[in-house]
Amino acid sequence: MHTEQTPHQGAHIISAKTLLATWGALMVLTGLTVAATWIDLGSDLNVVVAMVIATIKAILVALIFMHLLFDQKFNLIVFVVSVLTVVLFVSITFIDVSSYQPSIRAHESLEPNKPFLKAPAPDPASVQAQPHP
């Protein structure tokens, strides 16, 4: 690995056109993700769409702005491994929490909507802090 340095003369310079095009794509995708919330796809699917768009944006940033497409492959490995470790952490924790959650639900149903915060101070503003129908 140490022997295969790219000589700095060959360091990759990204063309102005590519940079601007990437930026354009990111802006379009930002518009798209805002627009997607105006359409009701069911809350699950909406999350999926938002995350897919965000991931496409993230990949654009990583590959082009961050040079990963042209860089030493090891940097890409570092990035991917880190992302996968986050995924591992979140998903295993997620599996556990979702499997013990029902027992918490059962317990909480004994006291439905128990307030977790102390009763607000009796000033007029917070007394009517319930949404009107």
Added chain:
Amino acid sequence: MTATTMPMDTSEPTYLTQARGALSWLLTLDHKRIGIMYLVVTSASLFLGGVFALLVRTELLTPGETIMTHDTYNRMFTLHGAVMVFLFIIPAIPAAIGNFVLPLMLGVKDVAFPRLNLASFYVWVLGALVLVASMYMSAIDTGWTFYAPYSTSKAVGSATSVGTSAMGAFILGFSSIFTAINFIATINKMRPLGMSWFKMPLFLWALYATAIIQVLATPVLAITLLLLAIERAFGLGIFNPALGGDPVLFQHFFWFYSHPAVYIMILPAMGIISEVVSVFSRKHIFGYKFIALSSLAIAFLGFLVWGHHMFVSGQSPLMSIIFSALTFTVSVPSAIKVFNWLATMYKGSIWLATPMIYALAFIFLFAIGGLTGMFLGTLNVDVHLHDTYFVVAHFHYVMVGGTLMALLSGLYYWWPKFFGRMYSEAGARVGAVLVFIGFNGTFFPQFILGSRGMPRRYYAYLPQYQGLHMLSTVGAFILGIGLATAFGVLVYAAFRGRRAPANPWGANTIEWQTASPPPSYNFHDQPEAGDPYDFEGWVYDAGTDGYVKKPAVVA
């Protein structure tokens, strides 16, 4: 300002004599000096943590109050745990020995980022000061694990400096991350010509695997402790059930780091043992690739088993079963290492110098520590054994019997390189024997105590446990005397020992090709990398009591 233009004497200056004065140390970018500074501060932490341990053991001499109140006791074991884990075991081998040895083993002048290296040292100092100061000013009694909701609630107990202690550990985490970044970059980019991945010394493989864990796991601890501190200060409610939060989530966060952290502690130790066992058996290491790759395997599998700390704390049965099963897979690469060390020794000509004595102690004690880990990883057995002295004994067998033995082995092994002086073999052996006896005396009774139901972290206990507790306390004092002897011999050697040859052990890793102690820039000429475990090229030289290259081109 502290420059010393050395008088042109015959011997060239070493890294120790290159520049003098406190500033030349405090502002150094030399990895060797930074390593020595780490060695000093981690040894001081070991001493501090050891004093707390002896106080705890003294208190447990009798079933009731012996020398302190129950509140003081709770603070003492927290201090002992936090100091030993965060200030001593995690940085000891990588930051002290690793910093010194890694660039030398690679035959380079320094680590990739010397200033980051110095920064990591000062970050460590800052973190240590915050941690110790907050514990000193207002005690914490949560144990080193900071479990929510006890740690997040302000009302309970005297636990008032949990927030600042957590911030101390948070800062220490970044010191660990910086060192790891340095090691990975150095190993990746600066290996000399001829040293492919599979010609690297196994200590470097171990440090590499350790660094991967440090980079990937430590930030999760950092965010956990940061959230904990904020939660305490502002009442965030993410972990606090009184606010609708989830305390089990805290344990997931905490153990996602703290289980892999066990491998941050033990992997570098295994690396040292791989070096020492081969050198002192005068035999090529057996199963090189297996030992190398098992380090990576341990690093990987270590990320999949954290839930075995949560079998009885509200984790779902589903995940408990999965975590229990995965826990057993870690024993495979660990056993691969142990069997390869044994196979290396088989038919070797074993030289029982002090590093080897500690290495043998490591193998024996680590085997016990590892095997009792299997008991605890078994779901139903753990229900009985969790939170008892069995657990205490288990992890002390791994951490002290493993990491501390390997640290001592490595210190004795590289001490001639560090300071250019030999230690007294007789004194060192006395220390080693005392450490071994004292250690087993302290912790073996605790296995029995635990399996008979003595819970951990208890201040008072039933009279039936007193005999074993007394045995344990006596053992602790023998261990303390043994460690004092071991370190005393080393310190004496550093100042008064006889001059060490460049290669006292006949080892073939690159650090032995330069003078003891090395000059500031490490090597005169770019050294050659060969098979690190081929000892054929060295021959004993009675004149220096060391080994010299066979072709004898001594000019």
Added chain:
Amino acid sequence: MTDTASTRPSSGVEVGTEGHAGEHGGDHFLGHHFKDHAHQLNTAKLGIWLFLGQELLFFGGLFCAYAIYRSMHPEIFAEGHLFLDTRLGAINTCVLIFSSLTAAWSVRAAQLNHRRALITAILLTILCAFGFLGIKYIEYAHKIHEGLVWGASFAPSSEAVQHATEAMAHGASSTLTEAHTLSNRLHIFFSIYFAMTGLHGIHVVAGIFAYLWLLRRAIRGDFTQDYYGPVDGVALYWHLVDLIWIYLFPLLYLIH
């Protein structure tokens, strides 16, 4: 750097700057332990990437907390996001994406030895960072004023609640208009919101300091096509800050 006037080659271990003149014939910015600039640049970039890797895990904890609460208590997100100003969030997204462009441009300018373009790009990036923080300040001030704060301090004012209720009625979501009372865990949404955006904001502040440092060095003329590692490194960091926001925006503001 003052302490080694020594002439011995590569004895510069005490030297405090990145350059160890001597071995590399007076090349001030090449570390004495590197073969050449390419070696140094590639090593530095690996170092930065490892740092970014740990940053991902650092934020990963918060994303984990988010995922857990979002799936276990979806109602607090459905209600909570109504209190946020999507317009400001969207503007900030655009600001940050533009600053990513200028950051990428600064690397290109440095590689091409265009000093003026480099300085302009750095200035624009700093400007965007301040713009982002300004808008964030407006949002935070508004939230705090309305009592829409984290955890135990959560006490929304009636106007805020009114506002959110109207937003519910306007919104496409029909499931929410039925809700008469706010969830008892709503404060956790704001804990997560402030934790995530706050940590992100701290990273933006750190980025400003890094870019000010770069600006000074760029004006001094430190960077050339041979030596531009710091420009590259800071830009990589800045892109990561952008990348995190790319996820934060839909996760916090755009909840259906």
